Amino acid sequence: MSLAKGYAALSKDSPLAPFTFARRDLRENDVSIEILYCGICHSDMHTIHGEWDGTVYAEGTIYPCVPGHEIVGKVQSVGGGVSRFKAGDLVAVGTMVDSCKECSACMRGLEQHCQRGATWTYNAPDRITGENTYGGYSNSIVVREEFVLAVKHAEKDLAAVAPLLCAGITMWSPLRHWQAGPGKKVGIVGIGGLGHMGIKLAHALGAHVVAFTTSENKRQDALDLGADEVVVSRNPSEMAAHTASFDLIVNSVAVKHDLDPFLSLLQLDGTMALVGIPADSHPSPSVAGLIGLRRSLAGSLVGGIAETQELLDFCAEHGVVAQIETTPVQQIEKAFERMVRSDIKYRFVIDMQSIQEPRETKSSALRETDTMVSA
The missing domain is CATH 3.40.50.720 (NAD(P)-binding Rossmann-like Domain)
Incomplete structure (x- = not known):
């Protein structure tokens, strides 16, 4: 196992706080990813505050909860059976990190509708160990190869790519x-x-x-x-x-x-x-x-893995990214407050380098690729 640094909610009423936890050892088909950026989604707030208990989450939120499912990063290492990725590749992870891959929905590339339940990136039981999944408000993550996506955007646009994942x-x-x-x-x-x-x-x-x-x-x-x-x-x-x-x-x-x-x-x-x-x-x-x-x-829910890859490829080809403002992870509660007030155009993204070196991160609200290119 490897230690990861993250931010977690310890209860529905507590603010997010620093949290150190273990990421699993690589399985044969796993990819270890250094997280560079993670988008902030309204779903994150709904989950950590228990607002979807009994509806979206039948069992409610499991604490500690490390949210985040708009993840962009770089491959650190891979399991022995991984063939699609290698160290240094730019990759992304969205709302899912596993599914049964055997039911009719999964066979159709609709893993989000897995009949045995998709494994969400956070607040879901791992299919093998049953342990709770922890998301992208952290500096690393380990994900099954089939749920890792390739990123073809330029590195300068990676922060603005993150919201594409949800x-x-x-x-x-x-x-x-x-x-x-x-x-x-x-x-x-x-x-x-x-x-x-x-x-x-x-x-x-x-x-x-x-x-x-x-x-x-x-x-x-x-x-x-x-x-x-x-x-x-x-x-x-x-x-x-x-x-x-x-x-x-x-x-x-x-x-x-x-x-x-x-x-x-x-x-x-x-x-x-x-x-x-x-x-x-x-x-x-x-x-x-x-x-x-x-x-x-x-x-309509999120798309499956093939459809998400299609989206990323289309956006890379046509210069489409989100309009964002980056924030250091230490300012996450302020970002939540502004998001509730709709005081953001249009998406916050956490610069995960800040978890190593606390610092103010320059706003990138105006630093985006020209997105008005037609298909």
Whole structure:
């Protein structure tokens, strides 16, 4: 075993604090990774504060909890049976680190829907030992080869690649499943960590992109991200102008709200996919609004491993990264506070070098690749 340095929550009410723990010895098919950057996701906060106990996590959060599932790093060493990676390779790890690889979902490359339960990057039992998994708010991780992803972006962009591993794939999966692309009109509801990636990706895929926001002052931001049009959803006339015209709407808003105004914008056989998980359920939508034009209301989780690799390759080819601000791990609670206030454009990423050498990390909010390149 090797010792790892991380930050962990010791209870649902405690702040994250330094935590030293053991990473397992390499199994035959394992890859040991030095973590360079780890994105901060709302899921991390929901988990460490026990807000998903009994819902997303049937057994609740297991403490100590080391969160983090938007991981970018460099291979340190590999097990004897590993053939795809070698020391020094740039790699990434997303929301999963294992699955049964035998059920019908896994055989279809949909490990996130593993019928025996995917092994999440943190707060899940290891399939062999049963020990709790610890995530990317740490300086190293050991992962089964099949769940390690190759990174082709330039090293200068690695911090901004990290959010692709959750925010990016969460939006990419429904866009690909419902075939967003040229000739399709796609709506993205919400312009936050998820939504801003949805706008960028739908634009890069060649779709006509309409961004929905409740705030007029976000109009220019959405256009700058690649939206063709912006609708303030509180403006009835702006909403009415798009009635029955969308092929797909991806709704990233994770708070309870009325879905009917957005469902009315779907054309015949249009779909709205929900990707946010609100603490309280949305009001039940109108059945009449669904059946009138054979509209669909669907949900979408993160993508499988093959789909996540497809996303990373596409983003490397088209210059797509997240818009981020880096933070030292010692400032994690301040980052959480700002994230709750939506005081970030659009994603925080932890610079894991800070766990070795505590220091202030320069903001990289403006240090991103040009992401407006079309597919």
